[in-house]
Structure formats: structure tokens, C-alpha cells
Amino acid sequence: MKIKKIKEILNAELLTDDINTDVEIQAVNCADLMSDVLAFQNKGGLLITGLINIQVLRTAAITDIVAIVFVRGKIPDKAVIDEAKSKNILLLCTKLPMYEACGLLYKEGLKGISE
Amino acid sequence: MNNNSVLFEEDFKIKGWDFTNAGEASLKIKNYLKEVGIAENILKRVAITSYEAEMNIVLYAKEGTINFKVTPKKVLLEVKDRGPGIEDVELAMKEGYSTATEEIRNMGFGAGMGLPNIKKNADMFVIKSEPGKGTKLNIEVYLK
Ligand SMILES: Nc1ncnc2c1ncn2[C@@H]1O[C@H](COP(=O)(O)OP(=O)(O)O)[C@@H](O)[C@H]1O
Ligand SMILES: [Mg+2]
Numbered sequence: 001m002k003i004k005k006i007k008e009i010l011n012a013e014l015l016t017d018d019i020n021t022d023v024e025i026q027a028v029n030c031a032d033l034m035s036d037v038l039a040f041q042n043k044g045g046l047l048i049t050g051l052i053n054i055q056v057l058r059t060a061a062i063t064d065i066v067a068i069v070f071v072r073g074k075i076p077d078k079a080v081i082d083e084a085k086s087k088n089i090l091l092l093c094t095k096l097p098m099y100e101a102c103g104l105l106y107k108e109g110l111k112g113i114s115e
Numbered sequence: 116m117n118n119n120s121v122l123f124e125e126d127f128k129i130k131g132w133d134f135t136n137a138g139e140a141s142l143k144i145k146n147y148l149k150e151v152g153i154a155e156n157i158l159k160r161v162a163i164t165s166y167e168a169e170m171n172i173v174l175y176a177k178e179g180t181i182n183f184k185v186t187p188k189k190v191l192l193e194v195k196d197r198g199p200g201i202e203d204v205e206l207a208m209k210e211g212y213s214t215a216t217e218e219i220r221n222m223g224f225g226a227g228m229g230l231p232n233i234k235k236n237a238d239m240f241v242i243k244s245e246p247g248k249g250t251k252l253n254i255e256v257y258l259k
Contacts (some may be wrong), residue, residue, distance in 0.1 A: 033223055033224075033226040034170075034223040034226070035167070035224070035226040035228035035229060035232060038163050038166070038167065038228075038232060039232065043155070043159075051222070051223045053222055054134060054135075054137075054221070055134065055170075055222055055223055055224070058137065058138030058142065059138070059223070061138075061142055062138065062162045062163065063162070063163070079130075086118070099131065102212070
């Protein structure tokens with residue numbers, strides 16, 4: 001599923017406007033624990049998380065996640081957004097709580113990371 | 116070429132509680148392996164082990180180093196720190212065991228999966244620790 005479509009479904013805001021949103025997301029991982037992110041092959045994946053610190057970004061970069069959705073309207077600092085741009089990781093922000101964000105994407109056919 | 120000859124070597128200094136740079140050394144290691152064309156599944160395993168070890172220095176130790184080496188046969192990481200060390204290494208290796216504080220947990224760490232994750236992703240893993248002094252990890256990932 002294209003990022004554009006994900007943005008639409010989640011009624012999300014794009015925080016990294018200069019990165020190409022024409023990428024295809026293969027699967028989704030949802031976690032607030034960084035070790036849970038690292039436990040999977042996330043290549044080409046999307047991470048849905050409630051954490052907005054710089055470590056989320058570094059963890060995502062380590063495991064080749066291409067986009068992150070922050071839930072419940074949380075927005076990271078500018079430093080995090082700038083680093084995301086330099087690492088070419090897309091950041092999105094939705095007002096939806098985590099369960100609903102995951103449920104909506106799943107309903108539209110986006111698969112989980114272990115499927 | 117001798118199988119043990121070192122094709123590339125770099126040392127990274129890691130500082131305890133330095134979240135501005137935490138993880139950057141492992142990202143550099145990962146990018147280097149990507150640039151020289153190491154297979155995805157192998158460089159990912161190196162990146163994960165390196166990152167978990169790097170974060171343990173940041174979270175628990177005063178300071179440390181990662182020595183990164185590539186030979187024709189494998190990638191080697193020697194991760195050493197000066198810090199509190201680990202009293203019971205066997206216990207620390209158990210999935211879910213963590214002494215992380217609330218503050219560390221709020222950052223997304225402290226699941227107690229770091230050392231087990233390193234063991235799972237490494238072809239060779241040795242951990243030695245001296246309480247009050249520090250900890251040393253030797254990690255190897257084979258290139259095929
Ligand atoms: N470099 C280190 N120095 C001191 N203690 C460490 C170090 N690495 C790990 N530990 C101890 O081992 C425990 C388990 O580590 P780990 O498996 O990485 O899980 P976590 O970091 O999530 O707690 C830590 O909570 C800590 O008590
Ligand atoms: Mg750890």
C-alpha cells in the first residue's frame with residue numbers, strides 16, 4: 001500500500017514533506033518497545049508507535065523501516081524530524097489511538113510484519 | 116588471501132547516557148557493510164547485535180568502545196565498556212530480565228531482550244563481565 005493511501009486512511013499529517021511519498025509499504029509493525037521492533041525483519045515496513053524520541057528513528061534506520069506513524073497526535077521535536085529527513089524515513093502523525101490506527105490499516109488489507 | 120586478514124577495521128567511542136549519538140556507531144557499521152555489498156540478511160544481523168550492544172553501553176555504562184572488523188570470512192565486533200558490570204551474566208541473558216529504570220523504559224528500552232537478541236543473531240557470542248569494572252562482548256557473524 002502506498003504512503004499516500006495510508007495517510008488518507010489515518011487522516012494523518014506528513015511531517016517530512018520533502019521525502020517522496022510514492023513508496024510502497026510491505027507490512028506493518030506496531031510497538032513501543034525497541035527490542036520488539038528489532039525482533040523482526042522490517043525491511044520496507046511501516047512502524048506504528050506512541051514513542052517520539054530520537055531512538056525510535058535510529059531503531060527504525062537499523063532495521064530498514066521506511067516510514068513511522070506517531071499515534072495520538074504526538075509530534076516529535078524538530079531534531080527528530082530533521083534527522084528523519086536526512087535518513088530518508090517518512091514521518092506521519094495521526095490523532096487516532098494506536099489500536100484504531102492499526103485496525104483501520106489492517107481492515108484495508110495491509111499485513112502485519114510476521115504474516 | 117589469508118582468511119584471518121583484516122580487510123577493514125574501525126573503532127567507535129561510545130559515551131554513557133549520550134542519547135544525541137546513541138545508535139549512530141551501529142548505523143555507520145551497517146552503512147559500511149551495505150556499501151561494500153554484504154548481503155542484506157547478514158548486515159542486518161550485524162546491525163542488530165551492534166545496536167543492542169551499543170545501547171547497553173549508553174544505558175548502563177560510563178563509556179565504552181566498539182571495535183569493528185571485517186575479514187574475508189566474518190564480521191567481528193568487540194564491545195567493551197567501563198561500567199558497573201553484570202553480577203549474574205546467566206540471569207542477564209534470560210529473555211525479559213532487565214534492571215532498566217522507569218526512565219529507560221519510557222524511552223522504549225528495557226524489554227530485557229537485548230542480550231538474548233544478540234545471541235540469536237550472532238554465529239558466535241561470548242560475554243564476560245567483571246562487577247564494578249565493566250563488560251566485554253565478542254560477537255561474530257559469518258559472511259556465509
Ligand atoms: N554493558 C552493560 N553493563 C552493565 N549491565 C549491563 C550491560 N548490558 C546489559 N546489562 C544488564 O543486563 C540486563 C539485560 O540486558 P538486555 O538483555 O540488553 O536487556 P535490557 O537492556 O532491555 O535491560 C540489563 O538490564 C542490565 O542489568
Ligand atoms: Mg539492552
